[in-house]
Amino acid sequence: MKNVKYLRCVTCGRTQEALPDATTCVCGGVMDVVYDYDFIRSHTTKEAISASPDHSMWRYRAFLPVEEDTPAPPLRVGWSPLYDEPRLAKELGLGRLWIKDDGQNPTASLKDRASAMAVAKALEAGYDTVACSSTGNAASSLAGNAAAAGLKSFIFVPERAPLGKVSQLLIFGATVLSVQGTYEDTFEMSKAAIERYGWYNRNAAINPYLMEGKKTVALEIAEQLGWRAPDYAALSVGDGCTIAGVWKGFRDLYAAGFIDRLPKLISVQAEKTCPINRAVETGEPWQPMPEDTLADSISVGVPRNPDKAIAAIRESNGLTVEVTDEEILAAMRYLGRTCGVFGEPAGVTGTAGLMKLCMAGKLPADAEVVSIVTGNGLKDTANAVRAAGEPIRIRPDVSLLGDVLG
Amino acid sequence: MKNVKYLRCVTCGRTQEALPDATTCVCGGVMDVVYDYDFIRSHTTKEAISASPDHSMWRYRAFLPVEEDTPAPPLRVGWSPLYDEPRLAKELGLGRLWIKDDGQNPTASLKDRASAMAVAKALEAGYDTVACSSTGNAASSLAGNAAAAGLKSFIFVPERAPLGKVSQLLIFGATVLSVQGTYEDTFEMSKAAIERYGWYNRNAAINPYLMEGKKTVALEIAEQLGWRAPDYAALSVGDGCTIAGVWKGFRDLYAAGFIDRLPKLISVQAEKTCPINRAVETGEPWQPMPEDTLADSISVGVPRNPDKAIAAIRESNGLTVEVTDEEILAAMRYLGRTCGVFGEPAGVTGTAGLMKLCMAGKLPADAEVVSIVTGNGLKDTANAVRAAGEPIRIRPDVSLLGDVLG
Secondary structure: OOOEEEEEEOOOOOEEOOOOOOOOOOOOOOEEEEEOHHHHHHHOOHHHHHOOOOOOHHHHHHHOOOOOOOOOOOOOOOOOOEEEOHHHHHHHOOOEEEEEEOOOOOOOEOHHHHHHHHHHHHHHOOOOEEEEEOOOHHHHHHHHHHHHHOOEEEEEEEOOOOHHHHHHHHHOOOEEEEEOOOHHHHHHHHHHHHHHHOOEEOOOOOOOOHHHHHOHHHHHHHHHOOOOOOOEEEEEOOOOHHHHHHHHHHHHHHHOOOOOOOOEEEEEEEOOEOHHHHHHHHOOOOOOOOOOOOOHHHOOOOOOOHHHHHHHHHHOOOEEEEEOHHHHHHHHHHHHHHHOOOEOHHHHHHHHHHHHHHHOOOOOOOOEEEEEEOEEHHHOHHHHHHHHOOOEEEOOOHHHHHHHHO | OOOEEEEEEOOOOOEEOOOOOOOOOOOOOOEEEEEOHHHHHHHOOHHHHHOOOOOOHHHHHHHOOOOOOOOOOOOOOOOOOEEEOHHHHHHHOOOEEEEEEOOOOOOOEOHHHHHHHHHHHHHHOOOOEEEEEOOOHHHHHHHHHHHHHOOEEEEEEEOOOOHHHHHHHHHOOOEEEEEOOOHHHHHHHHHHHHHHHOOEEOOOOOOOOHHHHHOHHHHHHHHHOOOOOOOEEEEEOOOOHHHHHHHHHHHHHHHOOOOOOOOEEEEEEEOOEOHHHHHHHHOOOOOOOOOOOOOHHHOOOOOOOHHHHHHHHHHOOOEEEEEOHHHHHHHHHHHHHHHOOOEOHHHHHHHHHHHHHHHOOOOOOOOEEEEEEOEEHHHOHHHHHHHHOOOEEEOOOHHHHHHHHO
16 A cells, blocks of 8 residues: 555554554554555545546545555445535524535445445455444444455344344344343454454454545545535544544545645534543543433443544544433434434434534534534434324314314 | 427327426326427437536436426435446346445435425425325435425325334424325325315326436436446336336437437236236236235335336336245345345345346346346335344353354
8 A cells, every 4th residue: 555654553653564454553552544645645636536437435545545456345335415504504503504414325324434444455355254243333334345245244243232223234144143241242252253263353443444434424525515624524423433534534635735724523422421522521531431322323431432532623623512312303303304314313413413502602603514414314213203203193084184284 | 398398198198288287187197208309419418418527316407307497406316326246147147237226315215216306396386395195215205305405295194104104204394194094095185185285296197207207217227337228127116107217218318319229127016916017918907906015115006107117018028027025035135145235125126026037047148137226125124124034142152153153
């Protein structure tokens, strides 16, 4: 990879060669991919990327840690729509607002970007099997992207995992191991199995390339805005990998001279489960918190990538905001009825936080904001029912309509 | 609309002006949009379309019944991926096979193409409200596309409609009227209400423009193949509107000289609910059949657009094939594990029929086939569970893995 220098540990600063199956540092820290921006600058341009007929995350190959001849995995991941929302902007008192709907990915979440990258690296390294532990979007995206690429996948889920989510994994042909224990048991079992059987590891915050896949959402936002950053980018935060990826994407473009300023990040967490935000707000090291929100994808009391996330929010001079479950459900309704975008609870939490900041007058009236919706509402119809309310029941007689429609 | 001559009744041949809120003929027949292909040919080229930066169904404006200045509705509908599937082709004994995944649309089905067209025409005609009766993909696509465009929507559903589907409508801000009666009662109530209140009518086979939206799936297939038709296009058939739309799309391109031959259609219906296929097979007029398949979107015993569909299958020298529910569930698993595509039952019924024809040796070994997946599996997770089987239950002890993995 001529565009990559090496991997560097976020904790201790050690560097190592960027092997395709790299995991964490010997010190246990998370590794970061370090690029040669001079190389990137001299080998691509904004114009060249904008002219690419490849409308997927792989149009940004020049910024990605893959060999020149590494094939893009088959599923079309990325290039999700960025919707300009003037009505919403006006209602919220913002200069401009765009919704980036990343639920429009093959398995319906932003996680496809990370899993597609994992599959590309597994193919590069010659693996025929990939594995992870997760009950949610990471698992379904890995299973789907692996199936399309002809790789086997092993997914470890805790036995409490809902059957609907497990069925999606099984449809994709994953071998699903339902572990009779806690999530921690499940994670440890996956770790031991990956070591024993030599599978490719797609566990978040262990595999350094996942974040590089996720950062493509920021590359797309910048390109879709005409190669510039918004004033703010708002998104939900759980493990911390996604917000760190978004920051990495904008920083890459800035370092390569493709954009001339960086956005401020708006990190939105659930009110009772906000260890990353609390660390930013207090300046203290992060502390575990209970998992207490209906937004299951960000119900993370012990985040796996807090360091990169906290650093990203601080570096960007970002904002933090916490929302209640009710505010999350309200954001689901609001996005649906004003934008036609149906997000899962964790998917719209970024928008919920943005709405809260706007109502508190915490953003300038001319602010230009992108809110990233990270997952599709069809992933969690039970909470859609909670958010949506009830239909109007009526006998089949059109003369009754006048009464109910007012 | 300079590219449109008029509307012509499929039943009696009467013509009428192509007004944006046209419905059926005075004789009750379905209207068809008749184009001026000389005009189209002299105003666009394959190259011009291929160079369009608009990666949505609206890149085909030259072939669509909209005014030049009609805005495209906001949601990004169309330009779904066409996946080349060499492994699947080999397993099925085909020359080449592509899967067109139309579950990758904003509200997760091909119906978005029809609803986006309805919204465009409603805006053209100056309506502020759209309406339809449906419990399924037509309803959710109308509600989502209307919300994004700032239109109100009224959706009539029979009271048996599952709450999950109804919640999606409510999230999109539709006024949902749950009618205490049968589907027929619901349809009649919507018809009466639309007349009384003067809403824009998006009921299938009444609004002649819906099919023109649906045909864009065929325009995309041809362009994505390098401006040519496959030998066969396989898809599921319920009301008949979609297969008629697909045929219209290929015929339009052929008439304009953009492709030099037409495909054969493969019409796939459920074994016990196949009135359109039976009519084609017997040469007799179609007869109502009971609704008896788990593929709810094509569980249509009394199709609303049989004439156009039957004509399309015959004109194309097409094939018909019927599949059981088990074969539909098997196709769900097969597509998931070999392609990473998760379709709803009716969405994969076209592939199920294709598989059946291949196993019976009914297609030539060098045949090039496109199979259209019309809806996302996340729409119907209950049947995904039925299709998927069970995970492997295991205690959290890695030494047990050897036994279960063999």
